[in-house]
Amino acid sequence: MAPSFDDGNSLFNFVVRDGNGVKGMVDSGLSTVPQAYMQPPIERIDKDRARKHGQPPIDLSKLGGPEHEEVAKQIVRASESLGFFQVVNHGVPVDLLESLKDTAHDFFSLPAEKKAVYRADVSPTPLVKYGTSFVPQKEKALEWKDYISMQYTNDAEALQNWPEEIRDVSLEYLRTSMSMVRNLLQVLLENLGVKPEDSMIDVLVDKKMVNMNYYPTCPNPDLTVGVGRHSDMGTLTILLQDGIGGLYVKIEEDSEFGKKGEWVEIPPVPGALVINVGDMIQVLSNGKYKSAEHRVRTTSTKSRVSIPIFTMPNATAKIAPLPEVVEKDGNALYKEFILADYMKNFFSNAHDGKKSLDFAKN
Numbered sequence: 031m032a033p034s035f036d037d038g039n040s041l042f043n044f045v046v047r048d049g050n051g052v053k054g055m056v057d058s059g060l061s062t063v064p065q066a067y068m069q070p071p072i073e074r075i076d077k078d079r080a081r082k083h084g085q086p087p088i089d090l091s092k093l094g095g096p097e098h099e100e101v102a103k104q105i106v107r108a109s110e111s112l113g114f115f116q117v118v119n120h121g122v123p124v125d126l127l128e129s130l131k132d133t134a135h136d137f138f139s140l141p142a143e144k145k146a147v148y149r150a151d152v153s154p155t156p157l158v159k160y161g162t163s164f165v166p167q168k169e170k171a172l173e174w175k176d177y178i179s180m181q182y183t184n185d186a187e188a189l190q191n192w193p194e195e196i197r198d199v200s201l202e203y204l205r206t207s208m209s210m211v212r213n214l215l216q217v218l219l220e221n222l223g224v225k226p227e228d229s230m231i232d233v234l235v236d237k238k239m240v241n242m243n244y245y246p247t248c249p250n251p252d253l254t255v256g257v258g259r260h261s262d263m264g265t266l267t268i269l270l271q272d273g274i275g276g277l278y279v280k281i282e283e284d285s286e287f288g289k290k291g292e293w294v295e296i297p298p299v300p301g302a303l304v305i306n307v308g309d310m311i312q313v314l315s316n317g318k319y320k321s322a323e324h325r326v327r328t329t330s331t332k333s334r335v336s337i338p339i340f341t342m343p344n345a346t347a348k349i350a351p352l353p354e355v356v357e358k359d360g361n362a363l364y365k366e367f368i369l370a371d372y373m374k375n376f377f378s379n380a381h382d383g384k385k386s387l388d389f390a391k392n
Contacts, residue, residue, distance in 0.1 A: 035055060035060065035064040035066075036064065036065070038065070038066055041055070041064055041066050042066070042166070045162055045172075046161075046162055046163070048142075049142060049143075049145060049146025049149045049160065050142045051142065051145070051162045051176035051244075052174055052175065053138055053142075053176055053244065053246045053333075056247060056248075060249060061249055062249055062250070063249055063250050063253045063254055066171065066172050067171060067173075067174055067253070067254050068171060068253050068254070069253065069254060069255050069258075070170070070171065073171070073255060073258060073259070074252060074253065074254075074255070075252075075255060075278060075293070075325065075327045077251075077252075077327060080278055080293050080294060080295050081288065081292070081294050081295070082294065082295050082297050083112075083114075083279070083294040083295060083297065085108070085115070085116075087115075087116035087117055087118040087299050087302045088101060088104045088115055088116070088117050088118070089101065089117075089118055089119050090118070090119050090120050090121070090210060091119035092119075093213055093217070102217045102220075102221070105214060105218065106217065106218065106221045107286075109218060109307050109319040109320070110318060110319055111281070111282070111283060111285035111286070112279060112281060112282075112285070112320070112322060113261075113282070113306065113307040113312075113319070113320040113321055113322030114296060114304060114306050114307070114322045114324065115304075116296070116299055116302040116303065116304050116305070117302060117303050117304075117305055118299070118301055118302050120207075120210045120302075120303050121206060121207075121209055121210050122206045122210070122303065123206065124300075124301045126199065126202055126203060126206065127270055127303075129199050130199055130200070130203055130270055130337050131270070131335055131337070133195070133196050133199045133200075133242075134243075134244065134337060135244075135333070137178065137193070137196050137242060138176060138242075138244040138333075138335070140195065145160050145176075145178070146160065147160075148160035148178065148193065149161065154191075155191040156181075157180060157181040157182075157183065157187065157188075157191045157192070158178070158179070158180050158181075158191060158192060158193065159178070160176075160177070160178045160179075161176070162175065162176045163175060164257070164258070164260075164381050165377065165378070165379065168378070168379060169258075169381075171254075171255075173254075173255055173257055173381075174245060174246070174248050174254045174255065174328045175243055175244065175256045175257060175326070176244045176246070177242060177243045177244065178193065178196070178241065178242050179239060179240075180192045180193075180200060180239065180241070181237070181238075182201075182204055182237075182238040182239065185201065188200075188201050189201070196242060200242070201240075203240065203270075203337065203339065204238060204240055204339055207268050207303075207339055208235070208238075210268070210303075211235055211268065211339075211341055212231050214266060214305060215231050215234060215235070215265070215266065216231065218311065218315075222314075222315055222318065222352060222354060222355050223354045223355070223358065224354050233343055233344070233347060234265045234310070234314075234341070234342075234343055235341040235342075235343075236342075236343055236344040236347070237264075237341070237343065237344055237345070238339065238340065238341050238342075239339070239340040240338075240340075241338050241339075241340070242335065242337050243256075243257075243335060243337070243338070244333065244334075244335055245276070245326065245328055245333060245334040245335070245336075246333045247329065247330055247331065247333050248328040248329065248330055249330065250330070251328040251330050254328050255325055255326065255327065255328065256276060256325075256326035256327060256328045256334075257324075257325055257326040257381070258325055258381035258382075259280070259323055259324070259325045259381055260323065260324070260325070260381040260382070260383065260384075260386075261308065261309055261312075261321040261322060261323050261324070261383075261384045261386070261387070262308040262309065262321065262340065263308060263309045263310070263342065263372065263373065263376045263386060264309070264310055264340045264341055264342030264343075265308050265310045265311055265341045265342050265343065266305060266306065266307065266308060266311065267306040267308060267338050267340050267341070268303055268304070268305060268306075268338065268339040268341075269303065269304040269305075269336060269338045269339075270304075270337040271296075271298050271304060272298065272334055272335050272336065273298050273300070274298070274329055274332055274334040275295065275296075275298050276295075276326050276327040276329060276334060277295065277304070277326055277336075278293045278294065278295050278296070278324060278325050278326070278327065279294055279296055279322050279323070279324045280292070280293050280323040280324070280383075281294060282320045282322075282323070283320075293325075306321075306324070306338075307319050307320060307321050307322055308321050308340075308341075308342070309321045309372075309384075309386060309387055310342060310349060310369075312387065313349055313351060313364045313387075313390050314349070314350075314351060314355075315351070315352070315355060316351035316352070316355040316356055316359050316362060316363050316364065317363045317364075318355065321384065321387070323383050323384050343369050344369070345368075345369050345370040346368065346369070346370065347368070347369045348368060348369075349366065349367055349368075349369055349372070349390075350362070350364065350365070350366035350367070351363065351364050361392075362392055363391065363392060364392060365390060365391070365392050367389070367390055371389075372386070372389055372390065375389045376389075
């Protein structure tokens with residue numbers, strides 16, 4: 031029998047500690063949003079007031095051809111202002127993307143005990159973690175989301191340790207995405223006056239992780255968030271969203287994309303992937319490129335999935351603004367730091383916009 035979700039401790043134990051997740055709570059017949067998930071009014075997402083981001087996706091098949099410069103400019107412009115853009119003809123088969131969405135739904139439909147074996151405190155491997163919300167112990171209001179996170183070291187370890195229900199399709203997604211990631215980094219670095227060697231790009235994408243996020247239907251989406259305001263801490267994030275939508279990005283500076291402080295929705299485009307600039311690119315570019323503050327709304331009509339790939343340097347890497355950029359700018363906005371220290375700070379606090387970047391400021 032499901033516990034009383036009016037009692038905070040009982041809810042926390044059922045959802046977080048026992049691994050039933052938000053889905054387990056919803057499946058028990060929930061008709062109202064429990065207090066633990068009610069966001070303060072300032073954090074709620076006003077769907078009706080948000081404008082849709084109207085920029086068409088960038089066609090990556092034109093990189094390296096006669097229109098290379100124009101496409102490179104589009105990538106740079108989006109990275110300097112919004113930190114988010116969509117891409118098509120990216121090299122990842124569209125039928126694979128459809129298969130990924132179906133596989134994610136199938137995985138989260140499994141009995142709770144099959145997923146809960148991967149909870150952080152009991153997982154048979156440090157490469158796989160199943161959980162809910164972001165840092166449930168630190169959050170004033172929980173996020174309406176369950177997820178499975180799979181770190182990539184090499185193919186053999188992924189095949190051995192990732193859950194068999196999602197392993198093959200997730201690995202293929204990662205494999206087929208990486209040349210796109212490398213091409214995008216090449217464009218962004220060249221625009222900064224850096225001639226990137228392969229070895230430099232290897233460092234920036236040394237660590238990779240595939241997540242599957244699941245946002246169950248919510249009785250009152252206006253009171254909750256699927257993910258709170260944050261920027262991603264890594265290099266670039268590749269995101270597959272399904273057709274339901276609910277991803278919102280904050281405009282950091284007045285631009286062609288809108289007014290500073292405004293939230294815009296990134297509407298799903300069939301066959302497209304969303305690219306998201308992470309904190310490490312903002313630091314390396316000395317603030318020229320903007321990591322995107324974003325958040326996710328819940329929905330009452332249908333459960334939603336999204337599947338991001340996170341790329342980042344190795345935890346032992348030293349990160350600092352690129353010397354070529356600092357020389358041009360005259361000063362460094364960020365100090366040198368070890369990524370592991372940044373990660374520790376990032377994962378020990380609840381989501382709070384781009385506050386994590388304060389750690390790196392000079």
